[in-house]
Amino acid sequence: MKTKEEVSDKVSELIEKNIDSYNGFVKASEKAQDMPLRDYLIDQAEERKFFAADLSNELKNYNSEIEIDTQGTLSASFRQSWLDIKALLGGNSDKSILEECIRADRASADEYAKFIKDYSSASPEIVSLIEKQSQRIVNNLDNQARLKDILS
DSSP: OOOHHHHHHHHHHHHHHHHHHHHHHHHHHHHOOSHHHHHHHHHHHHHHHHHHHHHHHHHHHHOTTOOOOOSOOHHHHHHHHHHHHHHHTTOOOHHHHHHHHHHHHHHHHHHHHHHHHHOTTSOHHHHHHHHHHHHHHHHHHHHHHHHHHHHO
16 A cells, blocks of 8 residues: 555656646647647647646645645656757657657556556545546547548
8 A cells, every 4th residue: 555645746746747748738739730730739738737736636635735846847848848849850740749749648648557556545536536537648649649640
């Protein structure tokens, strides 16, 4: 059984990941040329912002003493810089933007799956919320694959 601190740390990581995703989707939407793709990316950004807020609220209920970081991670800064570099080199097509979003969401899906596997003894509210968010990310990956086919 994981300690309260271990669960809190892992949920905090998921919050940071969602903040990273929010920032990444916003950046991608600014670079997208296709309006339906841009709208989709903005919707995804908003969803990740809600994911982070919901996780933050649930974490505060679980562990009222925790300080929640809302800045995102250093790896996200590199990913966003990668989008900027790609744009300078001419690789800023809607397809390449979507490919980067898919890569990031696959990483998120993996982190969520790892939490569900390794932290199943966390509070039922946290586990349930993470399972629901995980399913949304997996569904979004399916949508992104279809969008990629359309953009090809």
